[in-house]
Amino acid sequence: MTYDPGPAPVTTDNHKTLAIIIYVLSLAGFVTGGITSIIALVIGLVKKNDVRGTIYESHFEFANWTNIWMLVAGIAIWIVGTLLMLVLIGFIVLPIALVLLAVWYGVRLILGLIKLMDNRPVDNPRGFLF
Structure with missing residues (x-):
């Protein structure tokens, strides 16, 4: 019996835009004393199911773990x-x-954003380093 993963998840530019927003909000935490980083974490946790199965899932997980x-x-x-x-x-x-x-x-965060802009997933989103 062969494994059928079903249809590929649909990705949109909205997913990439949301990932960019999460990275930018996280980086803005340097200026806002971490308030925007917490907002980025909340957005990332709430929206992570929307990107499940796409390359953006690794970016959401990466940003969430970084903020945590x-x-x-x-x-x-x-x-x-x-x-x-x-x-x-x-x-x-x-x-x-x-x-x-x-x-x-x-x-x-900058390395994650660079990978996002190159449309590449993060290799080890839960890793401590990069």
């Missing part, structure tokens, strides 16, 4: 950095950790 990791890591860094300020090392560790996290976030 940024939120969790940012909170963890603030907590640990604040506690380390009690022994004065937090004044050095906190800013360095936040800059490294911001670089990781920005590079990851």
Whole structure:
């Protein structure tokens, strides 16, 4: 018995546009203090079923995981950095950790956006690196 996956999912320019919006909102989080990144995460979670089976599914998952990791890591860094300020090392560790996290976030989103513009899926959307 052969496997019949059924008809191919229909992709539209709306899917690509929505993925671009999610990436742009996520990157705008640098300017808005993360508010637009949370909006991008909500949009990505709500609309991910609409792109299931398309190349855009990997982009939605990639952006969602990136935003979730940024939120969790940012909170963890603030907590640990604040506690380390009690022994004065937090004044050095906190800013360095936040800059490294911001670089990781920005590079990851820009690389995802580049792949999207080339109409390529993200190879490992749940991977920590790229």
